[in-house]
Structure formats: C-alpha cells, structure tokens
Amino acid sequence: xxxxxxxxxxxxxxxxxxxxxxxxxxxxxxxxxxxxxxxxxxxxxxxxxxxxxxxxxxxxxxxxxxxxxxxxxxxxxxxxxxxxxxxxxxxxxxxxxxxxxxxxxxxxxxxxxxxxxxxxxxxxxxxxxxxxxxxxxxxxxxxxxxxxxxxxxxxxxxxxxxxxxxxxxxxxxxxxxxxxxxxxxxxxxxxxxxxxxxxxxxxxxxxxxxxxxxxxxxxxxxxxxxxxxxxxxxxxxxx
Numbered sequence: 001x002x003x004x005x006x007x008x009x010x011x012x013x014x015x016x017x018x019x020x021x022x023x024x025x026x027x028x029x030x031x032x033x034x035x036x037x038x039x040x041x042x043x044x045x046x047x048x049x050x051x052x053x054x055x056x057x058x059x060x061x062x063x064x065x066x067x068x069x070x071x072x073x074x075x076x077x078x079x080x081x082x083x084x085x086x087x088x089x090x091x092x093x094x095x096x097x098x099x100x101x102x103x104x105x106x107x108x109x110x111x112x113x114x115x116x117x118x119x120x121x122x123x124x125x126x127x128x129x130x131x132x133x134x135x136x137x138x139x140x141x142x143x144x145x146x147x148x149x150x151x152x153x154x155x156x157x158x159x160x161x162x163x164x165x166x167x168x169x170x171x172x173x174x175x176x177x178x179x180x181x182x183x184x185x186x187x188x189x190x191x192x193x194x195x196x197x198x199x200x201x202x203x204x205x206x207x208x209x210x211x212x213x214x215x216x217x218x219x220x221x222x223x224x225x226x227x228x229x230x231x232x233x234x235x236x237x238x239x
Contacts, residue, residue, distance in 0.1 A: 005037065005040060005094055005182060006093055006094065006095055006096070006097045006151045006182045007037060007059070007063070007091050007092070007093055007094075007151070007182065007184075008036065008037055008092050008093070008094055009034055009035065009036050009037065009091070009092035010034065010035045010037075010055075010059060010089055010090070010091055010092070011033065011034045011089065011090045011092065012029070012032060012033055012034070012035075012085075012088055012089050013088045013089070013090070014033070014088065015088075016084075016087055016088035017084060017085070017088045018084070021084060023051075023054070023084070023085055026050070026051040026054070027050075027051075027206060027207075028046065028050055028051040028052075028203035028204075028206070028207060028208045029051055029055075029207075029208070030206075030207060031207060032207055032208055035055075035201075035208060037199065038199055039197060039198055039199040040177045040181065040182045040183065041173065041177055041182070041183045041185070041195060041197075041198040041199070042183065042184050042185070042198070042199045042200075042201060043185050043186075043187055043192070043193055043195075043198055043199065043200045043201065044056055044184065044185065044186040044187070044201055044203060045186075045187065045188070045193065045200055045201070045202050045203065045204075045211070045216050045217070045218060046202055046203030046204045047203075047204055047217070050203035050204055051203050051208075052186040052203045053155050053156070053186045054085060055085070055203075055208075056153055056155055056184055056185075056186045057085075057086070057104075057153075057155065058085035058086040058088075058089055059086075059089065059091065059153065059184060060102040060153040060184075061086035062086045062089050062090075062091055063091060063100070063151065063153075065100065065101075065102035065153065066102065068104065069101075069102045069103055069104040070101065070102060071099075071100065071101055071102075071145075072100065097149065097150055097151035097182070098149055098150070099147060099149065099150040099151075100150050100151035100152055100153075101145055101146065101150070101152050101153070102152075102153045102155075103138075103141070103142070103152070103153070103154045103155065103157060104155040104156075138157070138160040138161065139160075139161065139165055139168060139169065139172075142157075142169060142172050143172060146172060146176050146181070147176060147179070147181070148176055148178075148179025148180045148181050149179065149180040149181060150176060150181045150182075151181070151182050152176070152181060152182070152183045152184070153183075153184050153185075154183065154184070154185040154186070154187075155185075155186050156186055156187055156188065157169060157185065157187065157189075157192070158187055158188065158189035158191070158192060163191060166189055166191040166192060167191060169192065170191065170192055170194070170195055173185075173192075173195060174195065187218075188218050189218065190216070190218040190219045190222045193213055193216055193218060193219065194213060200212070200213060200216060202215070202216065204217065
C-alpha cells in the first residue's frame, strides 16, 4: 500500500486568533499548538460542537479550497460561516497534491449546482447531480472525481448516505488510499470509522488525542443500541 502523506502536521499560531474568539473556548483546542498525522486516512470524531469540523474546514481553506466545498478552482460564496482558524494555522507538507476536493454535507447542494456549471463527467457530459437523489449525487461526485494521488477533506459524508452506500464510500476511500491519496474525514459513522489502518483523533475528553475504534462514542452507542435496544429505549423513554 502506498503511504502518501501530503500533510504531516498542523501548527496553530494562537497569537493570530482574537482573545475574544469562541475558538479559545473549545476544549479540544486548549493548549494545542501542533497536531501530527501518521496515516493516509485520518478521522476526526467527537460530539457536535467539539471542533472537528472547524479544524477540518480550516485545514481545507488553508490548503486553498473554497470554504463551501469543491476543488481549489471553485470560487463562489453563498454564506460565509467559516471561522478565523484558517488564518492561524500552517500546514507542514511533504508534497503538494495535484488534485483534491473538499466535500461538505451541509453545503453540497450549492457545490452540486456549481459542479454542473464547471465540470463534465468522464464521457464529456454533465453529471446532472440535481436529477439524482441527495445520496446518489453525493456518491456520484466521489466516484467521478476522486482518484489516487489526491488530497481530500470530507465533512460528515455519511449524512447523505444509507448504511449500504457508506460501505460503498468506504471502498472508494480505500481505492484512492491505495493509489496514494490522503484523506481527512470528520464523521459520526461507525461504518466509515471501521476502515482498517486509519488514524482516529477524538475531540472529546480534553485535548485532541488518538483513540481506538472501540473507544469512539459512535461505536459504543451503536453497539449498546444493537445489543440492548429494548432496555435502552425503555430507560430513555421512561416518564
């Protein structure tokens, strides 16, 4: 397996972040000045609001991607919601990826619209993403644009996908990884997190730190629900 690592480290210069910024109140970032990556696929996990998408977004923007998603060549904005973190981080690279994509579940509709304007599929015809369901168009984007030697940032890609399609996405990630691609993925999916030989960084329980698959909340809660669904629901729904 090719072990391509386009981005090896992230360094945060807190002097470039306002002392009043909400970023300083995120527990996962407290005291963090650098983050090191060791695998071609890195998962960011954590509760909503823990900072995982904030860091992923900042890294993508710092690497030249459009804040709402797409390739480095995309240039559009419907609503500026990104934080100032991208101005305060520095990426340590071993090489520059010749291709890449920033895929965000929450702004995919806007990206799909621009994709139909900007690009064509492999047969020279538009992908017509808006004629497909959300999940189908999301997966078509991956299958038509993701390739080896690329750098990809995915923010909660499972949001549009059924469990079966999440397995398909896992296969696409593995295919590209074996051909020299690198991925950073913020996710809650216990299916995607099961990808072998990936690094998992959790944003829960203090500073960002590595964790095992079985230690993630996504795995623990899913396992608990499947193994003891009746007990869990009785406890949750009890008046």
